[in-house]
Amino acid sequence: MDHFDYRAGVLHAEDVPLAEIAAQVGTPVYIYSTATLERHVGVFREALAPLADPLVAFAVKANPNAAVLATLAKLGLGADVVSAGELLRAIAAGIPASRIVFSGVGKTEEEMRLALEHGIFQFNLESEPEAEMLSEVALSMGKVASVAYRINPDVDAGTHAKISTGKSENKFGIPYDRALVAYDRAAQLAGLDVQGVAVHIGSQLTDLAPLESAFTKVGALIERLRDAGHAIRTADLGGGLGVPYDPALPVPPSPAAYGAMVVRVTQGWNVRLMFEPGRVIVGNAGVLLSRVIRVKQGASQPFVIVDAAMNDLLRPSLYDAWHDIRAVRPRNAQVQATVVGPVCETGDTFATARDIDAVEADDLLAFMTAGAYGATMASTYNSRALTPEVLVTGDQWAVVRARPPVEALIEGDSIPDWLRG
Ligand SMILES: Cc1ncc(COP(=O)(O)O)c(C=O)c1O
Numbered sequence: 001m002d003h004f005d006y007r008a009g010v011l012h013a014e015d016v017p018l019a020e021i022a023a024q025v026g027t028p029v030y031i032y033s034t035a036t037l038e039r040h041v042g043v044f045r046e047a048l049a050p051l052a053d054p055l056v057a058f059a060v061k062a063n064p065n066a067a068v069l070a071t072l073a074k075l076g077l078g079a080d081v082v083s084a085g086e087l088l089r090a091i092a093a094g095i096p097a098s099r100i101v102f103s104g105v106g107k108t109e110e111e112m113r114l115a116l117e118h119g120i121f122q123f124n125l126e127s128e129p130e131a132e133m134l135s136e137v138a139l140s141m142g143k144v145a146s147v148a149y150r151i152n153p154d155v156d157a158g159t160h161a162k163i164s165t166g167k168s169e170n171k172f173g174i175p176y177d178r179a180l181v182a183y184d185r186a187a188q189l190a191g192l193d194v195q196g197v198a199v200h201i202g203s204q205l206t207d208l209a210p211l212e213s214a215f216t217k218v219g220a221l222i223e224r225l226r227d228a229g230h231a232i233r234t235a236d237l238g239g240g241l242g243v244p245y246d247p248a249l250p251v252p253p254s255p256a257a258y259g260a261m262v263v264r265v266t267q268g269w270n271v272r273l274m275f276e277p278g279r280v281i282v283g284n285a286g287v288l289l290s291r292v293i294r295v296k297q298g299a300s301q302p303f304v305i306v307d308a309a310m311n312d313l314l315r316p317s318l319y320d321a322w323h324d325i326r327a328v329r330p331r332n333a334q335v336q337a338t339v340v341g342p343v344c345e346t347g348d349t350f351a352t353a354r355d356i357d358a359v360e361a362d363d364l365l366a367f368m369t370a371g372a373y374g375a376t377m378a379s380t381y382n383s384r385a386l387t388p389e390v391l392v393t394g395d396q397w398a399v400v401r402a403r404p405p406v407e408a409l410i411e412g413d414s415i416p417d418w419l420r421g
């Protein structure tokens with residue numbers, strides 16, 4: 001069942017008409033469905049059911065809203081974090097440190113210290129100098145850091161170049177061929193407990209084959225590392241599973257198909273498996289609701305100008321990403337239009353020459369599948385306030401991030417004395 005559906009001709013989030021939220025909170029606004037989050041966690045878990053005690057660490061970067069994280073924490077998910085900010089958000093939302101893994105190529109000494117203080121489950125190291133630094137930081141605190149190395153398997157994930165992370169030319173992880181040397185050195189560092197291997201080859205993957213080849217390489221590496229005397233106890237298989245954005249494209253592999261492949265490929269590894277799903281948990285659990293400001297006739301087709309813009313939802317400008325666009329109250333007519341925001345950039349275009357529901361000024365339009373990498377990538381470009389966020393459950397809803405007043409943008413800056421008076 002889709003939790004964003006039409007009832008009596010009006011698009012709802014669960015039992016709440018989107019128009020009600022627009023009327024009270026204004027637009028643009030992100031709206032998330034609790035029931036969808038719950039369903040996605042359930043489906044992902046079920047797909048991994050044959051595994052013993054997997055750690056599912058939600059990739060906080062996909063949606064760090066406190067209410068979303070608290071929902072996932074209640075469902076027992078851990079967190080994959082990439083900064084002090086994400087770590088603190090995860091902990092504040094009730095995710096225990098024992099379920100937190102810290103990824104990222106540029107962890108600073110300060111971030112390492114913070115994560116060690118909290119006692120997180122695992123650091124995924126992305127370079128040999130990082131291992132040296134973490135060991136020193138841990139020793140200086142009288143602690144030992146549990147670590148894995150993120151391996152760069154040199155596998156083409158077949159996704160957009162800007163979200164591909166597993167090719168040798170990408171900045172992520174250590175080269176596969178360097179692994180044995182790196183592990184041998186890490187094992188000598190007194191501040192580290194080398195417990196695992198990690199991999200993550202990219203995001204919005206629509207084919208399981210590259211994931212399977214990356215995992216197969218991880219399996220072979222685990223054997224080689226064990227032969228070399230390393231007690232490998234965890235394998236973190238990252239995230240990356242794609243979600244359907246464009247109904248005209250084939251549906252990406254289901255979590256069930258992904259899980260079955262994982263169970264098959266990891267048989268006999270004898271490790272605790274870890275996962276870092278982001279998009280597959282939150283992508284379809286959110287929409288960006290906007291209002292049509294006006295429709296302007298261009299030389300060849302209409303431009304639908306909405307009050308959301310690239311600063312609210314960056315994915316179309318950054319990755320040419322496709323988001324389904326639905327009228328909240330369809331008028332039973334279609335039009336071919338280019339849907340744009342008010343920001344002064346040509347790239348502030350959500351869809352070009354797209355067949356959409358015919359709309360007029362003041363109509364509400366929803367950008368679907370906007371729960372992942374939506375609000376979190378928003379900016380205040382063009383001095384537009386950050387987009388508020390709403391969480392729905394059944395017939396209840398709450399603002400979980402308020403729209404800041406535009407004055408806050410001005411108050412945030414300060415004018416030095418020499419420019420005053
Ligand atoms: C290390 C790491 N883990 C997990 C994820 C989550 O990816 P996705 O949202 O595609 O599941 C990402 C982002 O691609 C990542 O960089």
Ligand SMILES: N[C@@H](CCCC[NH3+])C(=O)O
Binds near residue numbers: 204315319372373
């Ligand atoms: N921001 C990207 C995903 C990046 C994943 C980061 N590891 C997107 O919207 O598709």
